[in-house]
Amino acid sequence: MTINHHPSDETLLRYASGTLDAGPRLVVAVHVGGCRVCAERVLQFEAIGGEMLDDIEPVEMSADALDRALARIEVTPEQEPSAPAGTKRRRADVGIRLPEVLDGCEVGRWWWIGPGLRWSRVTLPDDPGANVMLLKIGAGRKLPEHTHTGREYTQVLTGSFADARGRYVPGDLDEADSEVEHQPVVDSKAECICIAALEGNMRLRGFFGRMIQPLIDG
Template sequence: MIQHHAGDELLLPLAAGRLSAGQALVVSAHLESCTECRARLHSLQALGGALLEQAEPAALEAGAWERTLRRIDRLAPEAAPAAPAPHPALPEGVSWPASLRFCRVSGWRWIGPGVSFARVAGPHDPAASVYLLRIGEGRSLPRHTHGGIELTQVLCGAFDDGRALFGPGDFDAADESVHHQPVVQTGATCVCLAYVGARMRFDGRIASLIGGWIGM
């Protein structure tokens, strides 16, 4: 049962094609598992279409159509997606979101007791800060806040960060105002897909060093 959803501040730009590629990856992974957010996205898309239809027609500049066609002719054809890349192992019974199918995912790298991460490089913006975090049961991430927005989609397991309990399929958006320490519940390893808009600010010096080292 999904308790935490993506808000309109993310679904609206996604519907309009204006959400950054890194954020869109995480929101898309949530949409795959959440019928409620998919229905909301469809409503927003329908609303956008209706608004366009009702808009007052405006005259285009002379030659605008021809210029647009010439611009389209100059666009490089979009490369066909590469074959799905092999991904590192997930806990048994957990499958990869289809939205990550054409992403390159590094192997798991150890960053602390019970904690590893993998780098996710999407086809549209390989440099976007998208990561997978795998945290063992009962383990936690160091206490931190954020320099910008952090989006998290729980693929399996559950964590509690003092604000709420987030389980499989749940989505979270945290910003500078959130200062938290996610603690993974006992019973299962937790794997999350995360977009980190700006460096995380860790309370501890060692965590800061490791965070800087992996660019998180």
């Protein structure tokens, strides 16, 4: 499998430094897990970050620093998670084998949002409000024309789609910002399933787009 579309260096740097929001971080993790080029790039950024930390002059900690840190991480019985770390959460049958990085997430059933269009909510345990979804688009179908109020990260899991910027196949990640207005079209041979995360919101164009906008936002 040849991967032609990757996250930007800015995104990979944010991923390596832990400053990427939870939703985009999940989608980028799916990509990095299957892309040797990006995995090596992340290691390079982590090494650079480690060297920068080594060059920082150490600062003496306050006498009560350890006590304050322990107080922050104490967990009362009421705060304990309902399932042990690493336990697989509820997963609806979405028809494909999902990447392992989603094992800690809740994956909902497919919901109809239009002819040939389905979506499923992905809920992250550490950030339930993150805007992450699975999209299933039928063969030959088009998504409504849309733009974004922030960056959109879309990783292709199965099938393929194309827009004016190129063609995206399994393993490819499409990173689109607010300056991109596009209408992805799925290949006529097979449906396409993607995982997507938004830093802002998707803004759909046209009459049909405005009709299903509340479903996407909800």
